Each structure stands twice: as C-alpha cells, then as structure tokens.
Amino acid sequence: MLNFLPAFLIAPIAIALLLVNILFWVPILLVFAFIRLLLPFKATRPVIDPICVFIANSWISGNSGWMRLTQKLDWDVQGIAGLDPRSWYLVNSNHQSWVDIFVLQHLLNRKIPLLKFFLKQELIWVPFMGLAWWALDFPFMRRHSEEYLRKHPEMRAKDQETTRKACEKFALIPTSVMNFLEGTRFTPAKHAKQQSPYQYLLKPKAGGIALALDALGAKFDSILDVTIVYPQGIPTFMDFMAGRVDRVIVRVRKVPVPAHLLGGNYAEDAEFRKAFGDWVQQLWREKDAQIGELLQQARRG
Template sequence: MLNFLPKPLVGLIAALLLAFNALFWVPVLLFFALVKLILPIKKIRLLIDPILVRIAEAWISGNSGWMRLTQNTVWDVQGLTSLNPRSWYLVNCNHQSWVDILVLQHLLNRRIPLLKFFLKQQLIWVPVMGLAWWALEFPFMRRHSEEFLKKHPEMRGKDQATTRKACEKFALIPTSVMNFLEGTRFTPAKHARQKSPYHHLLKPKAGGMALALNAMGDKFQAILDVTIVYPDGPINFLDFLAGKLKRVTVRVRALPVPQDLVQGDYAGDPAVREAYQKWVQQLWLEKDAQIAGILKENRLLAPVLPA
C-alpha cells in the first residue's frame, strides 16, 4: 500500500494507473464493438455482448487493484450477500460525487451484472471514456430543459424513446440498470435551490425509474437500493486519487419490484404518475433517515482527540 507517500505523489501514481488501465482495455472493447457494428445480426450480438461485459469487468477489477494499492480507506459495507451475477437488477443510489461510481463498481463488480448508466449526451465527447461508454452501449440522454421543450416540442419524448430502446437491448443478457434518482450530484446550493424536504438528499425524479420498470419489469429480480455515506464528507475525484478518502459507509438492500406499477403508463396516466411519485418519496424518506442514522453513529464512534 502506497498511502504513506506524500498525497500529490499518491495522486500522480493513481492517475497514471487509472489512465494505463483505461488505455489498455478500451482498444480491446472497441475491436469487439466494431465487429458487432459491422455485423448487426442478433446471433453476433448474443455472442459479442458477453465478451464486452467480461472485458468491462476486467477493467473494473484493474481499477479496484490500483485503489487497494493507493488508498487506505476503511470500508463499512452491508448487504452484499445473496446477490446474483446472472440476473437483472434496477439499481438506485444517492449521488454526491463522481467517486460514487467507483465505489459502486468496486463493490458490485461480478456480484451483479455490469452496471449500465444513463449518461448526458455531452459525455460521449470525453476522450477515451466516451468511446468506451459507446462500445458498452450506455444510453446517452439529451435531458432538455422544459424551456427548450416548449420551443422545440418535437424533441419531447426523445429521452423516453432512448430509454426504451436501451432497455430492449439490456433485456438480451443479464444487466444492472443504474439510476441516480436525484438526477444530479448533491450540493448544499442545489439542496437550497430546490427547497428539498429531505435533509441529506435532493428531490427524487421518478420518470427514469418508471420507464425502466415499464420496459423491463418482468426481467428485474429486484430493485437494489444503495446508500453511500462519506462520514467525513464527500470528496472530489482528485482528492480521491490522492488517497484522501478515509471512510465510506455503504448499505445495500434488495426491494421487491412494485408489480402494481410496472404496467402503468407513467407519462399518460396521472394516477400512475402520482402512485410512482408517492412510492419514490417514501423510498427517499427512508434513505434520508438511514443517512442521518449512519452519520449519527459515526459521530458517536469517532475517537475523542486530545486538545
């Protein structure tokens, strides 16, 4: 473990290992993705898709390797038993930092199928990573503002169509569909601007989850509700690379798929939309209380330092 080194040096080593790992695996991913693109046959897809997943899992394992080498993080994790890597899951999590994604991948890799994220359209232009996300068929969403949609009503429903098309592909092989219900990372400024009724969370958005459940509800074994807490406060990605993440607490629970909502028309039926929103709000109340309890417990357990 290299965490005893000066933090800038730890950050440099971690960044180099992160980059090397990506540059090694992305060309391999692209080769198989291009084969699938050139030969758009279902049999080819069913042959190539598992290979792409194995490559992505090896890539994530490489990231876990340099994290163990450079980090000295205390992990407090519960709820990883009884997970099935050959099933389908809809994964939900609170969102505070880009570090959340590495935490999720590190803990869930090979315990459940590969996490597939819904990404902002602009991220496809991120060097190297944009190509990797394209190769793995992560859906890219435009997420237009309501003001834009009023001026361009023809664009309304495009993201829903993208979600449905992606879910049709996800149904072919075991997949974990990742959904950050808040839609963006938590910050105190966003929390205040929203006037969020939750102490530790932004307001949840039920639309994405409703679309995924409507498209794949019969496939999902469960909804995995993940809560990530950084007892010392969330940190940015550069500080994470420098080995400054001291503690992270993760709780995972499997929830049954709400069958009474799966077949409902979220977009067209106000009653279904209200039922989804109530279900999500209750989920968020429970998560908010759980985060408060974890933070309180960590404060009580924190050592008393001499003055």
C-alpha cells in the same frame, strides 16, 4: 501498498494507473464493439456482448487493483452478500461525487451484472470514455426539466422510446440498470436552490426509473437501493486520488419491484405518474433518514 506516501505523490501515481488501465482496456473493447457494428445481426449480440462485459469487468478489476495499492480505505458495507451475477437488477443510489462510481463498481463488480448507467447526452464527447460507454450500450439521455416537458410533452415519448431501445439490448444478457434518481451530484448550492425537503438529498426524478421499469420490469429480479455515506464529508475526485478518503459506508437493500407500478404509461397518464412519484418520494424519505442515522453512528464512534 503505497498509501504511506504523502498525498502529493499518491495522487499522480493513482491518476497514472487509472489512465494506463483506461488506455489498455478501451481499445480492446472498441475492437469488439466495431465488430458488432459491422455485423448488426440478432445472432451477433449474444456472442459479442458477453465478451464486451468481460472486458468491462476486467477493466473495473484493474481499477480495484490500483485503489487497493494507493488507498487506505475503511469499508463499512452491508447488504451485498447473496447477490446474483446472473440476475437482472435495477440499481438506485444517492449521488454526491464522481467517487460514487468507483465505490459502486468496486463493491458490485462480478457480484451483480455489469452496471449500465443512464448518462447525459453531452458525455458522449468525453475522450475515450464516451466511446467506451457507447460500446457498452450505456443509454445517453437528454435531461429536461418538468417545466420544459410540460411545454413539450412529446419529449417524454421520445425519451421513453430511447430507453426502451436500450433496454431491449439489456434483455439479451443479465444486466444491472443504474439510475441516480437525483439526476446530478449533491451540493449545498443545488440543495438550497431546489429547496429540497430532504436534509441529505436532492429531489428525486422518477422519469428514468419509471421508463426502465416500463421497458424491462418483468426481467428485474429486484431493485437494489444503495446508500453511500462519506463520514468525513463529500470527497472530490482529487481527494480520492490523493488518498484523503479514509472511510466509506455503504448499505444495499433489496426492494421488491412494485407490481402496481408495472405496465402504466408514465409519459401520458398523470395519475400513474403521481403514483410513481409518491413511491419514489417514500423511497427517498427512508434513504434520507438512513443517511442521518449512519452519520450519527459514525460520529459516535
């Protein structure tokens, strides 16, 4: 364990190990992704996709390895026992930092199927990682404001079709579809600008989760509602790399897939869209209250 070293030494070691892990696994992943691209037959995916998932899970295990080597984290985790890596899950979490990704992958790797994130379209251009996300069939979405969608309602249908095509691939092997309902990382400035009614959360955006349920709802075993709390305050990526994050609290609860919200048309049915929004708002009120309770408990000791 190297966590006894000072932060100015831990950070470059952790970053170097992170990069080595990327440079080792991504080229291997791309070989199989290009084989799949060259052989675009229905029978190819059930063979190649599990190989790509195995590579991704091994990559995540490598990240967990350097995290154990360089970090001294106190994990306070509840709710991950009894999860099934052969099921389909729709996973939702609050989003505060890039560290959230490492936390989710570390805790859920091989306990549930590989997490597939909905990503901003611009992230396809991130060196190495953009190609890796493409190889793993992560959906790349264009983010539109409600004001824009009111002026261009046809874009709802386009996003719906993009999601449906991605979820058709997800139906072939067990998959966990990951969605950050806030759509972006929490910051006090964003919270103030939105005039969010929640103390610890930004306003949720129901579109992504609605489209995923519409496209793959019958496949999902349940929804995993994840709450991540950093008692010392929200860490930056460099805080994490330098070993300055001492404790992470995570709560995972299974939420039944809402049967009354399956089969509706989120893009065109305003009444259904309101019902879906009401369900998401209730989910968010419960999460906001839970974060407050967890922070109070952490302060007490």
